[in-house]
Amino acid sequence: MKPSWRYYVTGFLVLMAFDTLSQLCFKLAALHAAPFAADGPWLLRVAREPWVYGAIAGYLGAFVTYMGLLRHAPVGPVFAASHLNVVSVLLVSAWLLHERLSLPQSVGAVLIVFGILVLARTERGNDAAAR
Amino acid sequence: MSLNPFLAWLAVLVFDTCGQLAFKSAAHHAEGDGLAHWRAMAARPWLWLGIVAFVVEFIAWLAFxxxxxxxEAVLLATLNMVTxxxxxxxxxxxxxxxxxxxxxxxxxxxVILVGLG
Structure with a gap:
């Protein structure tokens, strides 16, 4: 049985949501455990930070969604879906964390997104030949 | 980027790449289907190497x-696709x-544009 396009769109959005949630939790954990030092006390502060466990939960959710998508969908679009979370993380970091990119950085972000789309297309087309 | 963020970024890239390649190696070299495939993977070091690499990457990512x-961090991390x-x-x-x-x-x-700011 071939899943409908709704299956893919929903899967794509769920994957993005899990990834974005995970990265947001990571950043909040890092902020709360600050200041960073490459030592044991910092690691202990991180381990006591509830946000870290949100990040792990987000990872697990993303992993399960990713595997579910891979089962039916071609690898190219799934590859794109799993990397285009960059876009949603950028939106969330601007909205909730009030981060701003400089103009050259925004140009860089656009180039990166194009690069991901190009790679996703190649993975779809000649995947069997390229492996 | 100054030195410390650069080192953290390098650690993220190195351990992410090693982890992904180790997992690929684990899946590539193991025979069998289903449970037998997992058994074969668990019997070799690659799977475990990959898991260790991802744990270290987890910590490096928090440091970064x-x-x-x-x-900036998520944009710079996309270089892992290249590596x-x-x-x-x-x-x-x-x-x-x-x-x-x-x-x-x-x-x-x-990534270069984002890194230079």
């Missing part, structure tokens, strides 16, 4: 995020088609 904004692809070329003889090279170049130049 302590030093740079989230938006994993090059690793796949070296270790598994995966082909670098012109299209893949184009994608790699776009991502690499984007």
């Amino acid at each position: 995020l302590s030093l740079v904004p989230l938006a 994993v692809m090059l690793g796949g070329r070296l270790l598994f003889d995966e082909k670098l088609t012109p299209r893949r090279m184009a994608g790699v170049l776009l991502i690499a130049s984007g």
Whole structure:
């Protein structure tokens, strides 16, 4: 049985949501455990930070969604879906964390997104030949 | 980027790439289906190497995020697509088609722009 396009769109959005949630939790954990030092006390502060466990939960959710998508969908679009979370993380970091990119950085972000789309297309087309 | 964020970024890239290549190696060399496949993978070091690499990467990623904004961090981390692809070329003889090279170049130049700020 071939899943409908709704299956893919929903899967794509769920994957993005899990990834974005995970990265947001990571950043909040890092902020709360600050200041960073490459030592044991910092690691202990991180381990006591509830946000870290949100990040792990987000990872697990993303992993399960990713595997579910891979089962039916071609690898190219799934590859794109799993990397285009960059876009949603950028939106969330601007909205909730009030981060701003400089103009050259925004140009860089656009180039990166194009690069991901190009790679996703190649993975779809000649995947069997390229492996 | 100054020195400490740069080192954290390097650690993220190295351990992410090693982890992904180790997992690929684990899946590549193990025979069988289903449970037998997992047994075969667990009997070799690759799977475990990959898990250790991802645990270290997890910590390096937290360190990196302590030093740079989230938006910059996720953009800079996309270079892992380039390093994993090059690793796949070296270790598994995966082909670098012109299209893949184009994608790699776009991502690499984007990462340079973001890194320079």
